[in-house]
Amino acid sequence: xxxxxxxxxxxxxxxxxxxxxxxxxxxxxxxxxxxxxxxxxxxxxxxxxxxxxxxxxxxxxxxxxxxxxxxxxxxxxxxxxxxxxxxxxxxxxxxxxxxxxxxxxxxxxxxxxxxxxxxxxxxxxxxxxxxxxxxxxxxxxxxxxxxxxxxxxxxxxxxxxxxxxxxxxxxx
Amino acid sequence: xxxxxxxxxxxxxxxxxxxxxxxxxxxxxxxxxxxxxxxxxxxxxxxxxxxxxxxxxxxxxxxxxxxxxxxxxxxxxxxxxxxxxxxxxxxxxxxxxxxxxxxxxxxxxxxxxxxxxxxxxxxxxxxxxxxxxxxxxxxxxxxxxxxxxxxxxxxxxxxxxxxxxxxxxxxxxxxxxxxxxxxxxxxxxxxxxxxxxxxxxxxxxxxxxxxxxxxxxxxxxxxxxxxxxxxxxxxxxxxxxxxxxxxxxxxxxxxxxxxxxxxxxxxxxxxxxxxxxxxxxxxxxxxxxxxxxxxxxxxxxxxx
Numbered sequence: 001x002x003x004x005x006x007x008x009x010x011x012x013x014x015x016x017x018x019x020x021x022x023x024x025x026x027x028x029x030x031x032x033x034x035x036x037x038x039x040x041x042x043x044x045x046x047x048x049x050x051x052x053x054x055x056x057x058x059x060x061x062x063x064x065x066x067x068x069x070x071x072x073x074x075x076x077x078x079x080x081x082x083x084x085x086x087x088x089x090x091x092x093x094x095x096x097x098x099x100x101x102x103x104x105x106x107x108x109x110x111x112x113x114x115x116x117x118x119x120x121x122x123x124x125x126x127x128x129x130x131x132x133x134x135x136x137x138x139x140x141x142x143x144x145x146x147x148x149x150x151x152x153x154x155x156x157x158x159x160x161x162x163x164x165x166x167x168x169x170x171x172x
Numbered sequence: 173x174x175x176x177x178x179x180x181x182x183x184x185x186x187x188x189x190x191x192x193x194x195x196x197x198x199x200x201x202x203x204x205x206x207x208x209x210x211x212x213x214x215x216x217x218x219x220x221x222x223x224x225x226x227x228x229x230x231x232x233x234x235x236x237x238x239x240x241x242x243x244x245x246x247x248x249x250x251x252x253x254x255x256x257x258x259x260x261x262x263x264x265x266x267x268x269x270x271x272x273x274x275x276x277x278x279x280x281x282x283x284x285x286x287x288x289x290x291x292x293x294x295x296x297x298x299x300x301x302x303x304x305x306x307x308x309x310x311x312x313x314x315x316x317x318x319x320x321x322x323x324x325x326x327x328x329x330x331x332x333x334x335x336x337x338x339x340x341x342x343x344x345x346x347x348x349x350x351x352x353x354x355x356x357x358x359x360x361x362x363x364x365x366x367x368x369x370x371x372x373x374x375x376x377x378x379x380x381x382x383x384x385x386x387x388x389x390x391x392x393x394x395x396x397x398x399x400x401x402x403x404x405x406x407x408x409x410x411x412x413x414x415x416x417x418x419x420x421x422x423x424x425x426x427x428x429x430x431x432x433x434x435x436x437x438x439x440x441x442x443x444x445x446x447x448x449x450x451x452x453x454x455x456x457x458x459x460x461x462x463x464x465x466x467x468x469x470x471x472x473x474x475x476x
Binding site for chain 2: 023026027028029030031032033036037039056059060061063064067068069071072073074075076077078079080082083086087090093094125126129130131132134135138
């Protein structure tokens with residue numbers, strides 16, 4: 001959203017949109033993916049998006065609860081994703097003003113770093129708990145998720161970009 | 173007069189404080205779960221909340237499978253039918269021989285006064301999907317504690333052991349596969365009865381026999397079956413075949429790698445065996461016996 005580009009004035013976001021997007025992301029996460037390492041983490045992506053766009057509505061508390069749900073659904077150590085998502089939310093909120101200043105490519109670069117960091121936190125937790133390193137393909141999932149960033153931006157901002165009803169009698 | 177900032181500026185605790193709070197909460201949960209297993213009740217509630225989402229997420233895949241199986245060609249079906257018929261004939265012969273041998277074995281066991289082996293109850297289950305955790309090797313079955321499966325039961329397919337049921341939720345359950353790094357199975361070499369413990373090899377998809385002496389009598393091609401001395405796995409189920417034995421004089425133990433016999437990473441159906449085993453109680457050790465015996469003696473002395 002640089003200074004020299006046209007900007008849309010978006011409608012205020014509805015809480016229902018955010019909740020529905022998180023439910024959809026959880027659904028996508030629970031799809032039986034053939035290769036887990038390559039599958040993008042949709043919940044992390046959606047969380048990063050809302051933390052960047054609406055840092056006052058979506059924060060660490062929602063990130064933590066989502067993380068617990070993902071932990072229980074995936075059957076991994078309870079708290080692993082909760083910790084990783086809380087860190088992600090914190091970094092995304094801290095960077096939100098900066099990220100929105102960039103164009104799509106610059107935003108994607110930031111998001112890639114955020115998501116790789118999330119994966120790194122989860123990796124650290126598992127290594128500390130005694131798991132072995134599952135291979136470098138682990139860092140391919142965030143790449144796939146970052147590639148979805150423009151699509152996610154387009155899709156999740158759609159409800160706020162609704163055309164205003166044309167009013168013939170409007171003064172301006 | 174007290175002066176409060178307008179509500180627009182009130183934003184709660186600082187972000188760093190919030191991060192510290194949630195991070196320490198997560199770490200506490202992690203320690204509770206990983207070290208003490210206190211978080212199981214929380215987990216079962218959360219798993220129940222995630223269950224409908226998981227079921228809905230599985231729908232498209234199930235539908236695609238249903239459609240593709242509907243359009244299976246007739247020739248394919250006929251081929252499969254013939255194959256199954258041939259296999260049935262072969263197994264029927266084996267089963268007859270097995271019945272005769274089992275009768276003979278139970279007769280002999282009665283003769284020597286050993287406890288008769290109990291028949292285990294088994295429950296067929298479908299593998300829904302593999303667990304969404306790249307750090308461990310698990311699959312999810314469509315049977316849960318509501319259907320009567322219990323954590324700890326061995327899980328087999330038509331060839332041999334594929335793993336152990338480690339967590340039973342209400343409607344689904346998690347099976348840790350043989351190749352998981354944290355699963356160990358007590359095995360026996362079929363050829364000479366040598367006992368060993370097979371550990372999962374992780375990403376390699378192999379099993380590793382640890383703590384085998386460098387001069388242990390084990391060779392390439394040896395078949396490993398469950399020994400049954402742990403009371404969890406019934407004895408005699410095929411587990412793996414030895415594929416590599418490395419003996420290095422500089423190490424105390426030989427490095428033995430084995431390939432799982434059963435379709436651990438493939439296949440759609442599995443059989444959950446009940447884990448009830450009739451094991452005799454542990455004998456009292458000398459340390460336990462000592463003070464008790466002394467106490468009893470003292471009591472006798474007091475009484476008299």
